[in-house]
Amino acid sequence: MANGGPVEHGFPHLATVRRAVTALYKRLSYDVVETFSASVAPADVAFGDADDLHLGAQRVARELVRHFRLPDARLIVGFREMTHAANVELAAGPEYFVELNDRFRTHREDIGAALAHEVTHVYLHRLGLAFPTTAENEILTDTVAVYLGAGWLLLDAYREHGPASQKLGYLTPEEFGYVLAKRALLFHEDPAVWFTSPQAADAYAKGLARARHDERRPPLTAAGRPARLRYAHQRRRPPRTPPDPEAGYTFTSGADGRPRVSFDCPVCHQRIRVPVRGKVKARCGLCRTVLECDT
DSSP states (O other): OBSOSOOOOSOTTHHHHHHHHHHHHHHHOHHHHHTTOSOOOGGGGOOOTTSOHHHHHHHHHHHHHHHTTOTTOEEEEEEEOOSSSEEEOOOSSSEEEEEEEGGGGTOGGGHHHHHHHHHHHHHHHHHTOOOSSHHHHHHHHHHHHHHTTSTHHHHHTOEEETTEEEOOSSSOHHHHHHHHHHHHHHHTOOGGGGOOOHHHHHHHHHHHHHHHHHTTOTTBTTOOHHHHHHHHHHHHSOTTSOOOTTTOEEEEEOTTSOEEEEEEOTTTOOEEEEESSSEEEEEOTTTOOEEEEEO
16 A cells, blocks of 8 residues: 555454464464574665666565575566555466566565565465455465564555555554564564664554563463453353453363363464463463463
8 A cells, every 4th residue: 555545553453363373373383384483684685776677576576485485486577557566366386477566666675575475475375275255365465474574574664754654465564563573472583673664663562562462361370460360250250151252261161070261372372271270381282382371
């Protein structure tokens, strides 16, 4: 989007983003996700005004194809007038035709961001990973691009200067920041040093705060006192009482009649179910994270 109206903010797509992270782990496995521990380096997708437009775009496309380990995929990049930032034809391959909006002829610093989204489309197409609707698929694509180390470019392309605005992708800036923070916490990165956009840095800070909140929700021992008190109150309620939708956890009875609590893994958002019996360690079977809980 370029000067196309106000930029949406907040976390309206958070549920779909979390489903996307879970789906990615299920499709790739923890071991494969771990191989993406290195993000795309800024120098590898840098694009100067003196660079040849088409040769430079092809170079950046090749770097992103290499990052996603698609050795036999060849992207042919062109430019034309269009409403959207970019488009890719998802054919059988190995050649994929990518069209970029003509505005990137003069905004070359954002070509890497536009191509990151389109190459991720190719990657997901090869994986056979998709959500039911077009809107959900676009959110899935943005989420995977960020989580696997290329999508920080999309957040850095977000800028607002008075009445002018630019945002690429389908997540809000804060949601981009949230997914990027999830990745940063997993791989101990500091993506803030890569940002050239002050607005991107602010959005990342807000996303990071939301991601850290996921790590401080009951029954995790890192939860704060007010949250722990609410958890204890919920635990004492009758089993048939409807759960608090904002709490993120639910109480049920196991086959043995003893109470259990289920909650989302703060890393991959897979649902985890453990007995209610005080302090326990829970290991997520999907992302292998060991969680300290006080149930």
